[in-house]
Amino acid sequence: MNVKEAFVSRRSVRRFLPDSVSKEKIENILEGAAFAPSGHNIQPWHVYVVQDQKKLSITKSIIDSIKDGSSKNMKTEFDYYPTEWFEPFVSRRRAVGFELYKLLEIGRDDFEARDKQMQENFHFFGAPVGMFITMDKRLATGTFMDVGMFIQSILVGARGEGLHSCGQVAFTKFHTLIAEQLEFKENEMLVCGVSIGYEDTSAPENALRVEKLQYSDFTTFLS
Numbered sequence: 001m002n003v004k005e006a007f008v009s010r011r012s013v014r015r016f017l018p019d020s021v022s023k024e025k026i027e028n029i030l031e032g033a034a035f036a037p038s039g040h041n042i043q044p045w046h047v048y049v050v051q052d053q054k055k056l057s058i059t060k061s062i063i064d065s066i067k068d069g070s071s072k073n074m075k076t077e078f079d080y081y082p083t084e085w086f087e088p089f090v091s092r093r094r095a096v097g098f099e100l101y102k103l104l105e106i107g108r109d110d111f112e113a114r115d116k117q118m119q120e121n122f123h124f125f126g127a128p129v130g131m132f133i134t135m136d137k138r139l140a141t142g143t144f145m146d147v148g149m150f151i152q153s154i155l156v157g158a159r160g161e162g163l164h165s166c167g168q169v170a171f172t173k174f175h176t177l178i179a180e181q182l183e184f185k186e187n188e189m190l191v192c193g194v195s196i197g198y199e200d201t202s203a204p205e206n207a208l209r210v211e212k213l214q215y216s217d218f219t220t221f222l223s
C-alpha cells in the first residue's frame with residue numbers, strides 16, 4: 001500500500017469482527033509509530049495495549065459507572081471540543097451523527113438507542129485490541145500536536161497491517177477509572193483511546209463515509 005492509499009483508506013470503523021490480531025501486527029504498528037515526529041524529539045507518548053481480561057475489566061468499570069450514576073461527576077482532563085460550537089464546524093459535526101444514526105436506523109428522538117450506540121465506544125466496538133495513549137500533563141499545549149501525530153501514525157499504520165481503527169476521545173471522561181486500571185504514574189493524562197481490529201464489513205455503521213473537503217477548500221497557494 002502506498003502512503004496516499006494508506007491515508008485515504010483510513011476511516012473510523014465502529015464495528016469490528018471478534019477475530020484476534022497477531023502480536024506481530026500490533027508490534028509492527030507501534031514500531032512504525034515510534035518514528036512519529038515531536039518537537040525537540042521529546043517523544044511524549046505512552047501507549048497501553050489492552051486485550052482480553054484487561055479490556056473487559058475496563059469496559060465493566062466504565063459501564064458500571066454509567067449504571068450507578070457515578071460517571072455523572074466525571075470530567076475530562078482537557079477540553080477537546082469548544083463549549084459553544086459555531087459554523088462551519090457545527091454543521092460538519094452534526095452531519096457525522098446524522099449519517100451514523102441514519103445508517104443504524106436510529107430515530108432523532110430515540111435517546112435510548114443513541115445512548116446504547118454511544119456506549120459501544122466502551123466495548124471498543126467489538127475490537128479485540130484497545131490502546132490508550134497518554135502524556136505527562138505538565139507538558140504544554142503544543143505536546144498535543146506530537147501526540148496527535150503519533151496517534152495518526154497508529155491509525156494509518158493499522159492500514160498497513162490490513163487492520164482498521166477508531167480514535168476514541170470518549171474514553172477521556174473516564175480517565176480516573178482508566179488510570180486506576182492501568183496504574184498511571186502521577187501526572188500521566190489520558191489523551192485518547194483507539195480500537196483496532198478487522199472491520200466487520202456487514203455492519204451498517206461501517207458504511208459511513210464522511211464528507212471530506214477538497215484540498216482546494218483549505219489550501220491557499222501563493223507565489
Ligand SMILES: Cc1cc2nc3c(=O)[nH]c(=O)nc-3n(C[C@H](O)[C@H](O)[C@H](O)COP(=O)(O)O)c2cc1C
Pocket residue numbers: 010011012013014096121166167168169170171192210
Ligand atoms: C482524536 C479523535 C477522537 C475521536 N473520538 C471518537 C469517539 O470517541 N467515538 C467515535 O465514534 N469516533 C471518534 N472519532 C472519530 C471521528 O468521529 C472521525 O474521525 C470523523 O468523523 C471523521 O471520520 P473518518 O475518521 O472516518 O475520516 C475520533 C477521532 C479523532 C481523531
